[in-house]
Amino acid sequence: MRRSLDYLRRLRRVEDCGLPSQHNPRYGWHRGLSLAAVVALTASALAGAPEPAGLATSRADLTPKDLARVVAITRPTRDFSRPEQFEPMQGGAGTSRKGANKDAFSQSSANITFEEEGTFKLGNALFRKNWVSSPSSTQASDGLGPLFNERACQNCHLKDGRGHPPEADSGTTSMFLRLARQASTEAEKAALAARKVLNFPDPVYGSQLQELAVPGLRGEGRMRVVYQQQKVTLPDGTEVSLRKPSYSVDDLADGPLDPHTTLSPRLTPPMIGLGLVEQIAPADILGRADPDDRNSDGISGKPNIVRDGQTGEPTLGRFGWKAQTPSIRQQAADAFAGDIGISTPEVPKHWGDCTAAEKNCLAMANGAQQRLGPVEAPPPVMDLVTFYSQNLAVPARRDLDKPDVLAGKKLFYDMGCISCHTPKFVTRRGTPNKAQAFQLIWPYSDFLLHDMGPGLADGQAVGDATGSEWRTPPLWGIGLTETVNGNTFFLHDGRARTLTEAILWHGGEGQKARDRFATADAPDRAALVKFLESL
Template sequence: MRMPTKADEILKTEKTPAPISLLTAAIVLSSTLMAAAQYGAPELAWPKTMQERGDLIPKDRKRVERIARPTTDFSKPERFETMSGGAATSRKLPNQDAFSQSSANLSFEEEETFKLGNALFRKMWVSSPSSTDASDGLGPLFNARSCQSCHLKDGRGHPPEHSTDATSMFLRLARGPATDEERAAIENFLAPNMPDPVYGGQLQDKAIPGLRAEGKMVISYQDQPFTFPDGTEVTLRKPSYSAADLNYGPLAADTTVSPRVANPMIGMGLLQAIHPADLIANADPNDEDGDGISGRVGLARGTRLDNPVIGRFGWKAQNASIREQGSEAFAGDIGISNPLVPRHAGDCTEAEVECLEAPNGVQERLGDTEAPDPVMELVTFYSENLAVPARRDVGDPEVLRGKEMFYTSGCVACHTPKFVTSRKTGNDAHAFQLIWPYSDMLLHDMGEDLADGQVVGVASGSEWRTAPLWGIGLTETVSGHTFFLHDGRARNLEEAILWHGGEATASRDAYAALDKKDRDALIRFLNSL
């Protein structure tokens, strides 16, 4: 029997109405694939099933629309505001393990599955051949030996910062298409862009014994002063990135480099359960309402190589599902092949001959990849069910004032406060939950200061998916740092706000125009999430 959800309770009581290889040329150019032109236009003709919430009866649909509408009353907390992840919210005392708790509404059997997935998420892979059963296949070139190595305590990655350890951050490598085959792959969403011909889709700074790592990431910072209208001065740091100690020759002249820190893992299953209609409804690619915000839906091929679907995960919304996101990370970050990305040599290219010739960890009795379906299913279930911690201090007067400043400054134009997830999901724990991610999951142009110049699928070099804000106030508690944005350049939440540009310029300027007391209140609100 399905347990009642928070959304059910509200409705009851409410009074008022890759970088992947090209697979094969046959797949890329198959006549069964839909022409890209049908999906490439800004005015995408979405199927009716994706534009309407068919999981709801008309009466419930109207009530859900009212529930999800941003509030205008900041005198008190909203109902269920503490429960950021609905019934799945973790109510355990926040500590270093705050992001590692399971969805609170899992069954006993599902808890066991979660724990098995956790063990695999933390598993340290070793190079082949190994006497360790089903744990070999690492690399041969790689960035990390386990999922947990990047997603520290299931939280946010960080720049090296006075250390050579860049495990939770790496350089993404990409270039534009150069051949008809490559153009067809991108147009048909079979690849988000093209990898460097020698170094592949990301620079890998580690290698198994006997091989040379590809190189290392180099970061330099330049001070960039910012003065608030009230005269307060702060110093931002503007980063630049390059690759050094390249062991296999130079990067291609047109290869771009873009840093990535690992995203926190909480609430991913709930984000996956948001109905497509709610994401499409918030998109305004041509800014028809004239508010300067033109969010676009990300597109991805999906796991079945059928029609493009909505991209939800990754810094540029390049993956449609948690399974895809995890599969790409297994192959690209650790060098472990899996059913969706069956590359036994990980991100190695044809130019890296020794890497391709190294032994792999496939064991035929378990499957034809190093991490077969049972492994990926457990890791995916774990990733889907890392709970969002409960909100804190929601009734504090300063937090409520900060919430009002966040809303009236226009931040909610992209950081959509709440959704009610679909009734039809693959996991009942995620179904019909009132959630508070503070993200519209759309792509937005964030301006030249944050641009990396790297096209990823339909995302331009200056577009990024709106990062969910739930749990952001526990970053230091969980991860031991307060570095934010895709490259960790922001050393605190205020710096992260001040780096916003493009579509977020007006909101940034509205924040800057507040007096210090209200700016502090807004930061206090963010820290309560």
């Protein structure tokens, strides 16, 4: 790991001395790197003992010629007079060109085979399937809970899109509270240091608050959200009202939470493009990390290094609000156990998130059937749900050649937004499914952790992520949020009701970009929002 970090630092120093015509300190990484430097550094990185695959700091899948092509095509543009080549296809060859309607996030990747399309549809059926409590005559569908957030994956990931905070009587099924505390003993501290755990659950209520339960059992409690309005007056006199949430729990079933337990609200994120994100080379994410801010640009992105759930090896976390999950399959298994209470080979917990203190929960029946295997969702279920999640297509860009969108794109770059929201990547060549291989994609994320300041802090550490750090969320598809989900709630807890509010909540490493947006004149702010709406 030390050799990896040394390599990254050398690589950053070389790029900071890149081609003068390409240099712009706001543009972050890939500002211009010569082919000779690429080849030399790649050879240096490949020398010596092999690194864990999930932490590789070089692209061993590419020839020097291909690597030079990748560096060139992913370098941030400086021409905002017209769209870039391939820019409409923000999900590569798998981009969906179907209508920008309420089903825009539910289309399959355009470049999968006819046979794979059938697999995708089977996975979709399982993603929408409602699980039932045990015992039941529908033995292939029972095992729900006993505590749960929803009966089906789709009920949280609404239309495969973004969730929403509780509004009136709408419930909380697409936003929940993570429960966690820091280490309190030497043994727990050692487990954290060895990356055996990410944090520690509440001793009674587990890793998340579950409001729903099967018949005969109480839910754990109810999330309570109270908003305080905060007026922000921009330099041009424009007033924006931000709502600051505070969270608590009512009607707890088994006594109070541990006094050290923190509450972190988590909105379900969109599902599009996950398979492409999974196939970004680790080197291309790790290479953008600068935890010590050695270039003094105020941006200190860092990776969340976690353990692979199957191999136990350290690897790069890239999914979840805190980049705590390394793979789509692991994320699906965690959701089955934590959100629905369904056991899988990866997480064989028949009683989901029930703890030893919740004896009534552990006394309930489970849905494991010996003839179907030792878990409630056997490997074929996981295979299909994982394939479905890997192949939800990114929709094509819209209006990207309009003057206000192009002007907004330039402002997005000039304000420094791409220091975290990295526009482009090229995926690995040797992918398990060739549909994701060597694709130019435009997620607008570096998939690293950034300190976003006290305003967005939840106080909950997750692995290497502190209580004020969040993974940069991808922006592709963000302009279709209202079309697909009927709302415009943004950020990890949906506090922002517009894109303008979301930007104004940026603090910490995002403060400078936020302030440039706030001090821009109204037409420029509107143009930047138009650009985001085109994604």
